[in-house]
Amino acid sequence: MAIKRQRRKLKVLFATSEATPFVKTGGLGDVGGSLPPALRHAGCKVSVVMPKYSTIPWEFVEKMQHVAEFGVPLAWRNVWCGVEHLSYRDIDFYFIDNEDYFKRDTCYGHFDDGERFAFFSKAILEAMEHVEGMRCDVLHCNDWQTALAPVFLREFYRGIDYMDNVRTIFSIHNVQFQGQYSDKMLGDVLGLEGTPAADQLRMDKDSIDFMKGACLYSDMLSTVSPTYANELKTPYFGEHLEWVFQQRADALHGVLNGIDMADWNPASDPRIPQNFSAKDLSGKAACKAALQQELGLAVDPTRPLVVNVGRLTKQKGLDLVNYAFETLMSRGVQVAVLGTGDPAYEDSLRYFAGRFPGQAAACITFDNNLAHRMYAGADLFLMPSQFEPCGLSQMISMRYGTLPVVRETGGLADSVHAYNKYTGEGDGFSFANFNADEMASCLLEACEVFWTQPDVWRQLQLQAMAVDFGWGIAANDYIDLYHQLHPEVIRYVKRRDI
Ligand code: ADP
Secondary structure (H helix, E strand, O other), rough: OOOOOOOOOEEEEOOOOOOOOEEEOOHHHHHHHHHHHHHHHHHHHEEEEOOOEOOOHHHHHOEEEEEEEEEEEEOOOEEEEEEEEEOOOOOOOOOOEEEHHOOOOOOOOOOOHHHHHHHHHHHHHHHHOOOOHOOOOOEEEEEEOOOHHHHHHHHHHHOOHHOOOOOOEEEEEOOOOOEEOOOOOHHHOOOOOOHHHHHHHHHEEOEEEHHHHHHHHEEEEEEEOOOHHHOOOOOHHOOOOHHHHHOHHHHEEEEOOOOOOOOOOOOOOOOOOOOOOOOOOOOHHHHHHHHHHHOOOOOOOOEEEEEEEEEEEEHHOOHHHHHHHHHHHHHHOOOEOOEOOOOOOOOHHHHHHHHOOOOOOEEEEOOHHHHHHHHOOOOOOOOOOOOOOOHHHHHHHHHOEEEEEEOHHHHHHHHHHHHOOOOOOOOOEEOOHHHHHHHHHHHHHHHHHHHHHHHHHHHHHHHHHHHHOOHHHHHHHHHHHHHHHHHOEOOOHHHHHO
């Protein structure tokens, strides 16, 4: 039978556990906040669904409207669920409400995270019956917190007209966090015992893995950079799921994230001491002096100021930083880190800050305003990750004329082009191996350029600032993928684009 072709905008429901400005613990929050508006701009209808955490600022909560309430079946229980609606930047945001699960100080790290996000994933599907605006052509799930939605969809919601049309895409933002729990959840919480999904979720004899389920059940998979899409198929990066990614290689796509170019804009950023742009970089020197002052570093324009903003975890290469710290100090470099995470790294950074006053600073906190000042005031941004699905910090720093020094992995390899001293091309510095000496020599070579070739340095800053990291390209790529899932729908093109 011939397929009936239609030209219309696809309806996408974007399911995420974080979205700025409501809640953010890392890069997923940035993506949840800025990809949906870009998708809308690029030509599809998009709504977002996320948990209603009690940490969402009151200014948003007070504007939310209660649109539905119903019970969500979780194995033998029926759990109360409310849905609240808020229109923000012309996007419909739906918040899944249940205070038992989401009235907590932090988003993650609780004993019942598996149950909390199993509830969230099931509630998304139940809500489609009650909230017309959540019905969609494409359900775009992100990371393990929403991984069970594609599994539940195929196991429990077949034969419902508005559900049968739904195609699923699952985006992996970090394969290290898979949502692995005891297989007792299959019967007690998920209601999947005895179903085919039980076998697919099983990791070993007594554990299950939410992400594995999504990778096997979703119609399409994506991850946040082309290089990481390839890396996932190898044992070093695949975290025991490499065979799944090899098996589903045809369905797996790598789409490089973008950043919110309006939020991260040195020319208009209200959070930095002085604005600047590629045309006039003078404000950057003022930002650097102010940052040195604020962090208790020697206020000296000739000292290269190297910063890092991010989670303090093994993934981010903190072992290399610790190992090379004294070498960098002995060469006169200033180092400042803003982050929270593994207590061992927090302590070692505090130790270095105490040992090298005026030259090293450790801000062990989560502070978005300070992050803006650090991106703006630094000369170099150090990101020696062991693996990096995409990484946003290197893109943000480039936007502020702060040159990145990165390890060539995942999205870092896809977004930073190493300086070529023969051609002058490039927008940062990079090294290949996960090795502290290699990192230190790469960083010191960058400092050498800073010290001895100010014109080259300035040119590299301009090249970095000129890169378009906006969401437009990624949004178009995602829409192409959505249309592959719905070949009967012809892509809607704006009249002025024809
Ligand atoms: P990941 O998602 O692996 O944590 P990304 O580089 O993709 O890393 O994104 C991290 C985001 O979180 C960036 O916007 C960064 O500025 C922000 N961030 C991380 N740690 C902090 C912190 N301590 N204070 C402020 N912002 C932070």
